[in-house]
Amino acid sequence: MSNSMLEYSKTVLKKVSFDTLLFCKELKKALLTLLPEEVEELKVWLENFITDKPELQQSLIYLKA
Numbered sequence: 855m856s857n858s859m860l861e862y863s864k865t866v867l868k869k870v871s872f873d874t875l876l877f878c879k880e881l882k883k884a885l886l887t888l889l890p891e892e893v894e895e896l897k898v899w900l901e902n903f904i905t906d907k908p909e910l911q912q913s914l915i916y917l918k919a
Contacts, residue, residue, distance in 0.1 A: 857892070860895060860896060863887070864896070866880050867900070874913075877910055881900070885917075897917050900914075
């Protein structure tokens with residue numbers, strides 16, 4: 855089931871990527887919900903996802919915490 859939460863989180867983040875504040879809010883929720891190994895997977899996915907979206911670069915700060 856937990857892998858489905860990771861996929862769900864990715865789907866939500868894709869859908870809200872038009873709004874930086876909403877994206878950051880959903881990212882914070884995902885980081886609190888997912889298991890540590892899933893967070894690592896999400897980090898890799900996120901770094902790839904935002905490479906061509908400079909407006910979302912600020913969301914990387916949540917990965918450092």
